[in-house]
Amino acid sequence: MYRWEDLECSDLWEIADSFLDGALLTETDHAVIKHIEACASCRRELNARRQLRSTLRSAFMHAQELSEPAGFADRLRRLLRSTVSSDRSPFEPRG
Numbered sequence: 001m002y003r004w005e006d007l008e009c010s011d012l013w014e015i016a017d018s019f020l021d022g023a024l025l026t027e028t029d030h031a032v033i034k035h036i037e038a039c040a041s042c043r044r045e046l047n048a049r050r051q052l053r054s055t056l057r058s059a060f061m062h063a064q065e066l067s068e069p070a071g072f073a074d075r076l077r078r079l080l081r082s083t084v085s086s087d088r089s090p091f092e093p094r095g
């Protein structure tokens, strides 16, 4: 169990991933929050790590889209094209 007064930057880094996962006990969670409120470098590092995780997550989801069965993207494109052509945009130039 951590009290935030006892939490060192190195301690924080051991539990940073659990913190970002929301997997810490409430008390420990609060200790981390207290620490990063007081410690600018940990705050910066934690933000960077959180950003990296969301970047990785969206890259992963994008990779899954790319692995859709062949022809899926083509089918989707054709479907979109037929929808657009049957419903003319009001912003299309006249004449």
Ligand SMILES: [Zn+2]
Pocket: 008, 009, 012, 035, 039, 041, 042
């Ligand atoms: Zn720190």
